[in-house]
Amino acid sequence: MANAQETGTKGSTLIAGFIFGIIFGFLLQKGGVTKYDVIIGQLLLTDFTVLKIMLTAVITGMIGIYAMKGFGWVRLQPKPGSFGTNVAGGLIFGVGFAVLGYCPGTIAGAVGNGYLDGLFGGITGIVLGAGLFAAAYPRLQKGILSKGDWGDVTLPRLLKVNDWIVVVPVAVVLYLILRLIESSGH
Amino acid sequence: MMEWLFARQLSPYIVGVGIGILSWFTFLISQKPIGCSTAFARTSGMVERLLRGKRVLLKPYYEKFKPVVDWEWMLVFGIVFGSLISSLLSGDFAWQWVPARWAATFGFSPLLRFIVALGGGICLGFGARWAGGCTSGHGISGTLQLAVSSWVSAICFFIGGIASAFFLYNVIGR
Numbered sequence: 001m002a003n004a005q006e007t008g009t010k011g012s013t014l015i016a017g018f019i020f021g022i023i024f025g026f027l028l029q030k031g032g033v034t035k036y037d038v039i040i041g042q043l044l045l046t047d048f049t050v051l052k053i054m055l056t057a058v059i060t061g062m063i064g065i066y067a068m069k070g071f072g073w074v075r076l077q078p079k080p081g082s083f084g085t086n087v088a089g090g091l092i093f094g095v096g097f098a099v100l101g102y103c104p105g106t107i108a109g110a111v112g113n114g115y116l117d118g119l120f121g122g123i124t125g126i127v128l129g130a131g132l133f134a135a136a137y138p139r140l141q142k143g144i145l146s147k148g149d150w151g152d153v154t155l156p157r158l159l160k161v162n163d164w165i166v167v168v169p170v171a172v173v174l175y176l177i178l179r180l181i182e183s184s185g186h
Numbered sequence: 187m188m189e190w191l192f193a194r195q196l197s198p199y200i201v202g203v204g205i206g207i208l209s210w211f212t213f214l215i216s217q218k219p220i221g222c223s224t225a226f227a228r229t230s231g232m233v234e235r236l237l238r239g240k241r242v243l244l245k246p247y248y249e250k251f252k253p254v255v256d257w258e259w260m261l262v263f264g265i266v267f268g269s270l271i272s273s274l275l276s277g278d279f280a281w282q283w284v285p286a287r288w289a290a291t292f293g294f295s296p297l298l299r300f301i302v303a304l305g306g307g308i309c310l311g312f313g314a315r316w317a318g319g320c321t322s323g324h325g326i327s328g329t330l331q332l333a334v335s336s337w338v339s340a341i342c343f344f345i346g347g348i349a350s351a352f353f354l355y356n357v358i359g360r
Contacts, residue, residue, distance in 0.1 A: 017257035021264015029272035031201035036285035043351035056202025061209040061330035081335025089317025094346015096310025103321040105222035112269030125307015131230035133315035134247035
């Protein structure tokens with residue numbers, strides 16, 4: 001059973017994941033981001049729905065998670081990374097993001113919305129791409145993925161300051177970016 | 187009171203706050219941040235295992251991300267149903283091969299759209315696993331934890347995405 005807990009495959013864990021997924025998918029669809037047109041509109045800088053949703057989610061999530069961390073209710077789980085991992089991978093992801101017009105989460109929502117380019121083209125492609133990466137991983141791991149390692153550091157730990165010294169300014173800056181987007185008429 | 191259930195679209199700010207609050211609960215109840223792309227890596231492992239047998243499990247990447255149905259896999263599966271429920275309630279559900287914005291520039295051929303979506307998907311899946319996360323795992327969950335890896339990734343997602351979208355629509359699609 002220890003093994004099942006490690007990988008999160010216990011029945012109750014799976015049911016919780018499924019319920020969270022239903023709520024997430026419901027919100028993504030109501031936000032309009034299960035649609036190709038909305039996502040490509042963001043990347044062509046004509047429709048800022050994606051950024052508005054993401055930045056609002058980050059402000060809300062960040063304040064809540066850091067408050068709960070302060071109470072000792074949750075533990076952060078920042079992902080480790082490196083220059084070679086996040087910059088190169090991020091740029092490759094970006095190309096796929098624009099060419100497909102969905103991302104791994106919103107494509108599941110696109111399927112629920114009835115979009116067949118997502119179901120047949122996109123999902124098949126993402127699974128194939130992940131498989132190709134698994135095949136390339138042993139070689140990449142020793143090379144580019146280890147270049148410029150910064151581990152799982154967070155901004156407050158990097159700057160060696162109290163969490164809120166970073167949380168509050170980041171929330172203010174993101175809020176100002178949203179105000180700027182609104183005032184520019186988008 | 188319940189009109190929002192049937193709305194075709196809600197304010198992005200309401201949706202954003204909703205996703206932010208949802209992330210509190212995934213941390214609190216499941217001790218997990220929202221993320222989507224490892225589910226695709228696990229699925230590719232399951233497919234490979236079906237085709238090539240158990241030795242696939244020895245691949246270093248599948249030792250790290252075992253080809254099993256886990257919390258995150260069920261989250262992605264749940265997204266399909268959440269979106270289905272939302273789009274059925276609002277009447278927005280529709281079978282569609284070719285999105286309108288694509289068709290306006292590249293035409294109505296489902297085959298062309300399928301091939302490009304497949305190619306884009308391969309790039310997206312490869313890049314997501316290379317970067318160690320996607321628009322959800324890095325873009326929302328990682329940035330809200332103020333992880334350096336996630337801020338760098340999220341910025342690069344958009345740099346790569348914006349440059350490619352402009353190339354696609356303003357150079358190739360001119």
